[in-house]
């Protein structure tokens with residue numbers, strides 16, 4: 001049986017350091033909650049719960065900056081409160097008299113922000129706020145690479161829209177979306193209108209210890225009728241050429257094989273090792289890219305229904321799964337116009353994000369929050385609804 005989240009109310013009391021969030025559900029369900037920092041957030045997961053059609057998250061107030069809903073796998077509805085600063089949290093179920101529903105009341109701050117409604121005493125249950133071990137897990141890091149920049153404008157649309165500007169806006173929106181997700185963190189390889197070589201972009205991703213690299217572009221072609229998105233990963237040929245280059249520069253390859261140096265290996269062994277790493281990396285890139293492509297397909301037009309492979313230099317990290325997203329054709333007048341709007345930019349960013357998140361959910365890097373959420377069941381809290 002599943003519950004429905006029908007209403008959400010947020011109130012802040014006269015004490016600026018306290019607030020109360022009430023979740024109105026059709027029936028009681030199992031909930032889990034935990035806190036995260038950087039930024040400070042409280043995450044409430046409701047099992048077997050769906051959001052009522054048209055239900056919107058309330059605006060932030062008092063110590064609560066924003067409230068967001070998110071749909072998680074296996075029917076879990078997530079509510080994320082972003083806070084101005086960390087504060088104590090308590091959660092209690094209450095069952096209002098004469099009403100079939102149930103309420104989950106989240107109190108933030110030291111003071112309880114409101115008394116229980118008349119005739120509906122809130123019966124406190126012992127609920128533990130979960131901090132560890134989740135906080136000790138590292139975030140997955142995504143290197144978000146806005147194509148071109150500085151003296152390199154990239155492609156230019158008929159109306160003069162420059163690729164470097166729209167892809168920077170999309171990349172920033174993508175980074176913001178990633179940073180608002182618990183367990184994920186973004187690094188922009190070029191945070192502003194600056195020029196970096198392709199190798200510098202790869203290097204910046206390596207320094208940030210990125211788990212994934214995504215380069216954001218807008219395509220161009222002579223025929224103005226061509227439109228739609230495409231996603232690329234490195235081709236085998238591109239990988240082979242790159243292997244030759246790494247082998248030629250043995251010293252640079254020293255940090256490549258997870259600390260296994262190539263300098264003391266003979267040529268055959270070194271190339272076998274590098275080859276293994278590269279094939280695994282192309283497969284991982286392909287899986288991640290397929291997720292992004294199908295998410296893009298849901299929000300608009302896709303030019304080619306399959307992930308493409310090419311020898312683009314920016315995809316050549318031998319050990320960081322990498323993809324290049326051509327978000328649209330800037331040479332197509334309709335797509336050029338759309339690319340300039342913030343609403344379309346965030347639509348594209350959200351689609352790329354959801355592809356990346358589902359990749360990490362299925363392929364969590366060890367030591368990350370995605371990995372522990374998969375492995376351990378966070379102690380969950382059940383309690384009987386208080387009966388009047």
Ligand SMILES: [Zn+2]
Nearest residue numbers: 147154217218
């Ligand atoms: Zn480009």
